Amino acid sequence: MTNKRTADRLEPGTVIRAALERLDEKGLEALSPRAVAARLGVRMNTVLWHVKTKARMLELMADAVLGEVPLDDLPSAPAERARELARRVRRALLPTATAPHSSSAPTSPNPTPRASRRRSSPRSWRPG
Template sequence: MGSDQQASATRRRPGPRRILSEEVIVAAALRLLDERGAEAVSIRGIAAELGVAPNALYTYFPDKAAVLRTLVDRLIGEHDAEALADVGRPWRERVHELALGLRARLLAHPGAAALLLGAPMDGPQALLLGERLFALLAEAGLDDDVAVHAGYVLIVYILGAIALEAAELDPARPAPPEAERIAARRAGFAALPADRYPRTAAGADTIAAYIGTGQFRWGLERVLDGLTHPDSAGRRSRAL
């Protein structure tokens, strides 16, 4: 007692210097994910990428799932907080920026999108993104609680869109241009037997477009309409 040991959080630990860091491990994992797909992201694969024995990673992360959770959360966190907080810009525009940014960052790493959908969005960066969305909606004039309601419906919509779009992508390689993906999807739906799936086949153009940015924005506008139009306010009390 009385010894002036530093706070244990910052004190240098005994033992050999660490060769790696959480950052380089996550970076290696993301590289593998992008270049060789979700199945290539293994503890052994990451270790090989880093020139290290597989077990070395277990001093940085308790298990493989923790590596993947961290990877996804970092990806969520790469947003432009300043632009979202700029009260000089119309709030709908800022909501679009947040939504489009999150969607784009995840779809740029198709394997990561699948990971996002399999685990709760409860990492520090995910929570911060939520804070920014709620704050943005509150600035737009919504009461604090209403802002949280609206924010969550938006998050549900964004998650759904990411799920829909990521399901079409090969997690082993970067996404082809959007127009190309839409065209492929359109061809697939148009080729369905029209006697069994008449509306789907006839609506192939529309359906195919829903994995694209244009329809994502359009749907986002409709959801925002539903959340802000006059009738909606009175029904808010029907929340559970």
């Protein structure tokens, strides 16, 4: 299945991009090294060679998303700096959190404003 030339050219960044695309399209439940391998047209072991485990793949995916957060032009006051950085991190995470598949996120039977905020916060995106 895996062409040796394809496997030799495959890089961790390519694997992570494919994993992020799979996450956006199908959701966290459908994300696995096997699914990423199928997307790339390689064997699962080839994907695992680059990311080692599913947990590590999720860590690398989070790093890739957070690595896109701009760190320039932050306010100098510590409190405002923290708020602005939190806004930027939230914006980086929102495309995944608001995808159609995210409706399967856990919900409370009687959501309160506090519970609603907690579900929509960046901390609510955790590897399963």
